[in-house]
Amino acid sequence: MLYKQFSNETKNQILSQLKDYFQEERLEEIGDLAAENILDFISKEIGPYFYNQGVKDAKGVCEEKLINLEEDILSLERPTGSRK
Numbered sequence: 001m002l003y004k005q006f007s008n009e010t011k012n013q014i015l016s017q018l019k020d021y022f023q024e025e026r027l028e029e030i031g032d033l034a035a036e037n038i039l040d041f042i043s044k045e046i047g048p049y050f051y052n053q054g055v056k057d058a059k060g061v062c063e064e065k066l067i068n069l070e071e072d073i074l075s076l077e078r079p080t081g082s083r084k
Contacts, residue, residue, distance in 0.1 A: 019031075
């Protein structure tokens with residue numbers, strides 16, 4: 001369960017948003033238990049897709065930064081050659 005890593009404040013905010021969503025979009029009132037069950041389902045079944053995409057995005061950013069760093073470092077090279 002990924003959400004257990006959240007602080008209680010964050011978890012409560014997520015649960016509140018879930019309950020608000022159901023009320024506003026589906027005109028359904030759900031309680032705390034239903035919201036926690038939905039959050040648990042999302043965390044277990046859907047969360048890994050978002051997590052994996054985040055890892056891929058972070059990898060891409062790191063690779064881009066490394067390429068830019070390599071270009072910056074190589075730009076510091078000075079010409080070499082023989083003196084006449």
